Amino acid sequence: MxxxxxxxxxxxRLIRSLRRRGLEIDITPIIxxxxxxxxxxxxxxxxxAAQKEAGREIARLQGSEKEAAIARVSALADEFxxxxxxxxxxxxxxxxxxxxxxxxxxDRAADGRTDADNVEVRRVGKQTEFDFDPVDFATLGTRLDxxxxxxxxxxxxxxxxxxxxxxxxxxxxxxRFVFDRLVAKGHVPMVPPVLVREDALYGTGFFPGDxxxxxxxxxxxxxxxxxxxxxxxxxxxxxxxxxxxLPKRYAGFSTCFxxxxxxxxxxxxGLFRVHQFDKVEMFVFCRPEDSPAEHERLLAVEEEIVQxxxxxxxxxNVAAGDLGSSAAKKYDIEAWFPSQKxxxxxxSCSNTTDYQARRLKVRMRTESGNRILHTLNGTAVAIxxxxxxxxxxxxxxxGSVRMPKALIPCLGFDHLGP
RNA sequence: GGAGAGGUGGCCGAGUGGUCGAAGGCGCUCGCCUGCUAAGCGAGUGGAGGGUGAUAUAGCUCUCCCGAGGGUUCAAAUCCCUCCCUCUCCGCCA
Numbered sequence: 001m002x003x004x005x006x007x008x009x010x011x012x013r014l015i016r017s018l019r020r021r022g023l024e025i026d027i028t029p030i031i032x033x034x035x036x037x038x039x040x041x042x043x044x045x046x047x048x049a050a051q052k053e054a055g056r057e058i059a060r061l062q063g064s065e066k067e068a069a070i071a072r073v074s075a076l077a078d079e080f081x082x083x084x085x086x087x088x089x090x091x092x093x094x095x096x097x098x099x100x101x102x103x104x105x106x107d108r109a110a111d112g113r114t115d116a117d118n119v120e121v122r123r124v125g126k127q128t129e130f131d132f133d134p135v136d137f138a139t140l141g142t143r144l145d146x147x148x149x150x151x152x153x154x155x156x157x158x159x160x161x162x163x164x165x166x167x168x169x170x171x172x173x174x175x176r177f178v179f180d181r182l183v184a185k186g187h188v189p190m191v192p193p194v195l196v197r198e199d200a201l202y203g204t205g206f207f208p209g210d211x212x213x214x215x216x217x218x219x220x221x222x223x224x225x226x227x228x229x230x231x232x233x234x235x236x237x238x239x240x241x242x243x244x245x246l247p248k249r250y251a252g253f254s255t256c257f258x259x260x261x262x263x264x265x266x267x268x269x270g271l272f273r274v275h276q277f278d279k280v281e282m283f284v285f286c287r288p289e290d291s292p293a294e295h296e297r298l299l300a301v302e303e304e305i306v307q308x309x310x311x312x313x314x315x316x317n318v319a320a321g322d323l324g325s326s327a328a329k330k331y332d333i334e335a336w337f338p339s340q341k342x343x344x345x346x347x348s349c350s351n352t353t354d355y356q357a358r359r360l361k362v363r364m365r366t367e368s369g370n371r372i373l374h375t376l377n378g379t380a381v382a383i384x385x386x387x388x389x390x391x392x393x394x395x396x397x398x399g400s401v402r403m404p405k406a407l408i409p410c411l412g413f414d415h416l417g418p
Numbered sequence: 419g420g421a422g423a424g425g426u427g428g429c430c431g432a433g434u435g436g437u438c439g440a441a442g443g444c445g446c447u448c449g450c451c452u453g454c455u456a457a458g459c460g461a462g463u464g465g466a467g468g469g470u471g472a473u474a475u476a477g478c479u480c481u482c483c484c485g486a487g488g489g490u491u492c493a494a495a496u497c498c499c500u501c502c503c504u505c506u507c508c509g510c511c512a
Contacts, residue, residue: 042468045481052437052481055493059436066492073492197502240465361466368475370465 001205001358002104003372004094007031017104022113022321030097037090044083051076099208102325103355109329112319118332119319124303125312127336132397136339137388138270140395141167144416146387147271158268159260159275163387166416170390170403171278171383173410175253178280178305178381180410185301187251187282192231194254195222200234203360205326205352212261228252229377232283237360240370247286247294251380254279270388272344277384284376285362288354291374295351298378299331302347305380308406311389312336314343326352333379335389346385349378391416 006014011027018025054073061069110119141147146167152160163171179189201207201214201223215224225231232252241248256279267273282301286294299315306313318330327350334343354372357363363370394402400417408414 038468041481045468048482049480051492056437058492070492075492077492363465 001098001355002101004034004098007034020105020320021102033090033094037087037094040083040087040090044080044087047076047080047083051080103328103353105320105323106329109323110317110319113321114319115322117319118316121315121317123314127312128338128393134338134395137391140391141270143399146416149270159273161271161274167387169411170387173407174381174383174386175280177407177410179251182251182282182380187249190232190250190252192228192252192254194225196225196231197222200230203237204230204233204356205359209325213259215257215259224257226258227256227279228254228281229283233356233360233375236285236362239362241364243287243364243366246364247284247290250283252281252283271384272388274384277382279382280380282378282380286374287364288374291351291353291376294376295329298349298376302333302349302378306333308404309390310404311393326355328353336393337389338392346382346389347379351376
């Protein structure tokens with residue numbers, strides 16, 4: 001959520017940001033609604049003050065004097081109730097609208113409406129070449145008996161799969177590999193809940209906008225997270241940090257659940273786009289002035305990991321129109337997939353500035369009062385996609401797949417296959 | 419799943435309808451005092467949102483917050499309802 005004061009102080013900034021996202025929203029009624037809510041609330045408070053003052057007098061009176069005073073004040077009480085409910089109605093209407101307004105776009109975010117407009121920041125590593133006929137990840141996964149999508153579909157439906165055999169050991173090796181690095185960099189490792197209350201999803205900006213992407217467990221009013229970003233962000237909800245405690249850096253391992261509504265026919269091959277996958281996610285709470293540098297830092301950590309896995313990749317600055325509602329600026333890392341002859345997203349790293357923090361009420365103490373702080377998130381490793389990238393890029397002529405050197409100590413083997 | 423207890427400010431803890439945002443203690447901050455790791459004395463010390471003010475602070479002022487949300491009342495931390503959480507015992511499962 002953006003600071004509502006912006007409506008009064010810099011409405012043109014909000015308009016510009018919305019335009020960059022490709023949204024044509026007339027904010028005039030929003031401004032009017034905010035003002036009406038504030039004014040009504042003010043009037044209600046004045047009545048309330050008078051009522052309380054009268055109440056203090058009543059406490060001192062006795063007998064018929066008291067009866068008379070009560071009779072006089074009850075009119076004030078009625079008036080207050082009416083004004084208050086009107087103020088609440090207006091505030092509720094404003095909140096509903098305001099919650100749907102996405103974060104202010106950072107000036108440095110790329111222009112454009114879709115992922116086609118993403119701006120390449122850099123390329124690292126040479127696109128993998130083979131002196132034999134390479135195959136795609138789906139074929140490799142099946143042939144090496146690492147991934148079983150058919151039985152996943154039988155048991156759970158499309159876009160579910162089994163990870164099997166060495167792929168499982170590879171997953172846990174990757175997790176260990178990544179956690180070792182992140183812990184050394186000061187990230188506190190976490191295994192957070194994957195079932196959360198509505199508040200956590202609202203607080204992180206996934207609700208109300210992306211409701212259809214989230215699995216719900218309606219009997220218990222709980223939701224399955226699509227990323228541990230949700231439970232990590234909500235971890236410090238409604239808390240106030242001392243400025244010297246910041247930044248607070250975390251790394252959460254969790255299974256992620258996504259309904260992938262509206263993606264029918266997209267990436268149907270293999271494990272690339274599935275309803276359930278495991279991921280290690282970085283999450284940071286920091287001072288507002290530090291978030292741009294922290295964003296670069298998270299990206300650097302991601303690049304370090306991808307480089308250690310010996311994957312060719314590029315970094316893109318995501319176009320304003322393709323940003324999620326909470327992100328002000330976002331970098332994706334895309335790994336080279338030889339079978340598709342293209343770079344595909346394997347990580348994502350966002351500066352959400354104060355958008356989530358304001359919704360979640362995460363603050364920091366400063367000399368001039370408490371302030372909303374900034375939050376950021378970034379993928380350390382999305383297991384499924386990284387395994388696929390490793391399969392394709394590191395496949396050998398004999399049908400096996402070599403393991404990146406840095407990973408071998410965490411695995412206990414140096415190749416996939418017999 | 420059954421039975422019970424409880425959730426008050428950074429922490430402990432009092433408070434069962436009236437001037438309580440809330441005694442007392444601890445902690446913390448500032449000052450004083452003290453010739454010495456300490457003690458004593460004094461003052462201050464929650465959060466959210468408005469208004470006013472100003473270069474920006476400060477200050478002044480109003481409303482809300484005693485787990486959350488509703489209700490009763492002129493008036494609620496205190497009474498009623500719903501929910502959440504914690505603890506204890508029993509049961510069940512591992």
